[in-house]
Structure formats: C-alpha cells, structure tokens
Amino acid sequence: MNPTAATVPYTVPAGTSIGHIHLQVTDLPKALAFYQGLLGFEIMFDMGSAAFLSADGYHHHIGLNTWHSRGGKPAVREGVAGLYHAAILYKERAGLAAVVRRLLQAGYPLSGASDHGVSEAIYLNDPDGNGLELYWDRPRAEWPLTPDGKLTMYTRPLDVQGLLEVVKR
Numbered sequence: 125m126n127p128t129a130a131t132v133p134y135t136v137p138a139g140t141s142i143g144h145i146h147l148q149v150t151d152l153p154k155a156l157a158f159y160q161g162l163l164g165f166e167i168m169f170d171m172g173s174a175a176f177l178s179a180d181g182y183h184h185h186i187g188l189n190t191w192h193s194r195g196g197k198p199a200v201r202e203g204v205a206g207l208y209h210a211a212i213l214y215k216e217r218a219g220l221a222a223v224v225r226r227l228l229q230a231g232y233p234l235s236g237a238s239d240h241g242v243s244e245a246i247y248l249n250d251p252d253g254n255g256l257e258l259y260w261d262r263p264r265a266e267w268p269l270t271p272d273g274k275l276t277m278y279t280r281p282l283d284v285q286g287l288l289e290v291v292k293r
Contacts, residue, residue: 143185144184144187145186147187147188150194152194154251158251166178174189174191175188176188199249201249220259225288234247242267245259246259
C-alpha cells in the first residue's frame with residue numbers, strides 16, 4: 125500500500141494524543157539514573173531488562189529496554205533516519221523551570237533552549253544520545269497569529285534566566 129495514495133481524506137479524531145515512548149538503551153541503570161534520578165519520573169515496573177516510568181502514576185509514559193541494545197552503541201543523530209527527539213510536555217511553566225534548574229545544578233549538558241511563541245523548550249540528549257525536548261505550551265490565547273488569524277511559530281533564544289525566576293517565587 126502506498127500511504128500517499130489515500131483516496132479518502134482522513135483527520136485524526138480530536139483528543140488523540142501520543143501515549144508513550146519506548147526507547148532502546150545500552151545500560152538500564154544509567155538510563156534510570158537519568159530518567160528517574162534527574163528528570164524525576166517514577167518507576168512503575170522494573171523487569172530487569174526493561175523498566176516503565178511514569179509521571180503522576182500513569183501506567184507508563186516512558187519505556188526503557190536493553191532487549192536488543194545492551195552494551196551497544198549510542199543513538200546516531202546524523203546520516204540516518206530515526207527519531208529526532210521525543211518531547212515531554214510539562215503542564216505548567218513552573219514544572220519546566222524546576223527540571224531545568226535541576227539539570228543545570230547537576231551540570232547536565234543542554235543542546236538548546238528556544239522560545240517558539242507557542243511554547244518554551246529545552247533540548248538535550250539522554251545518556252544514550254536520544255534527543256529530548258522538555259517544554260510547556262503557553263495558553264492558546266497567547267499563541268502568535270498572523271494578521272489573518274493563522275498560527276505562526278518561530279525559534280528565538282529562550283530567556284533561561286527568566287524561566288528560572290519562576291521557581292524562585
């Protein structure tokens with residue numbers, strides 16, 4: 125089947141969301157130190173070769189496994205097809221600010237920080253080179269629109285110090 129040859133237009137139903145990501149990692153304890161220890165996700169189930177982590181008690185938002193990757197090479201980001209990054213959405217700006225403060229205090233390297241108009245985002249790689257975006261969405265009423273009412277986005281430097289001020293209050 126050729127997916128570009130669809131004859132009937134289809135739109136995904138409203139309310140549909142991406143439920144979780146499942147990543148192959150090379151070292152599960154190292155990955156858990158990052159996702160649980162640094163980012164703060166809760167381990168819901170650990171089976172030794174795989175673990176399932178959550179925010180707020182959901183069965184899992186992140187799956188990590190070493191089934192085919194234990195001791196392997198980290199993710200390659202250039203010259204191959206694959207996942208560019210997974211995005212973790214924080215409900216409030218303060219949640220994003222708190223994790224950014226934690227990352228900076230731990231000396232964890234960030235690869236970028238952007239204001240996209242609709243959101244503020246921090247970019248980094250996990251210990252296996254998997255790209256992550258940590259972000260929060262501004263309220264829709266604040267999203268930038270063109271004069272004719274269409275959504276517009278941009279990439280500008282994020283005011284990280286301004287973001288961090290949120291957790292000082």
